[in-house]
Amino acid sequence: MLYTDKMKIIQKHKDCIGCGTCVVLCPDFWEMDEGGKAKPKQGRRNEKTGDYEFEIEDSKGVCNKDAAEACPVQVIKIV
Ligand code: F3S
Numbered sequence: 001m002l003y004t005d006k007m008k009i010i011q012k013h014k015d016c017i018g019c020g021t022c023v024v025l026c027p028d029f030w031e032m033d034e035g036g037k038a039k040p041k042q043g044r045r046n047e048k049t050g051d052y053e054f055e056i057e058d059s060k061g062v063c064n065k066d067a068a069e070a071c072p073v074q075v076i077k078i079v
Pocket of ligand 1: 011015016017018019020021022023037038067070071072073074075076
């Protein structure tokens with residue numbers, strides 16, 4: 001069986017200040033929503049917390065690490 005490492009990306013959506021850095025650094029995965037905050041293009045929203053989360057293979061998601069590091073309010077977490 002082929003083993004692939006996956007990363008889970010979680011965004012604390014309500015704390016996003018809409019700076020847009022993640023969209024610039026990682027446009028395949030992030031977009032701005034109607035409210036002026038970023039949200040991931042895939043994945044699901046946790047109805048209780050309002051956080052977004054999605055999973056991808058490590059090798060395909062490198063720019064998400066850049067986005068997580070660059071976010072000025074550190075609301076994107078990789079686990
Ligand atoms: Fe928001 Fe951080 Fe992206 S503030 S727009 S999640 S870089």
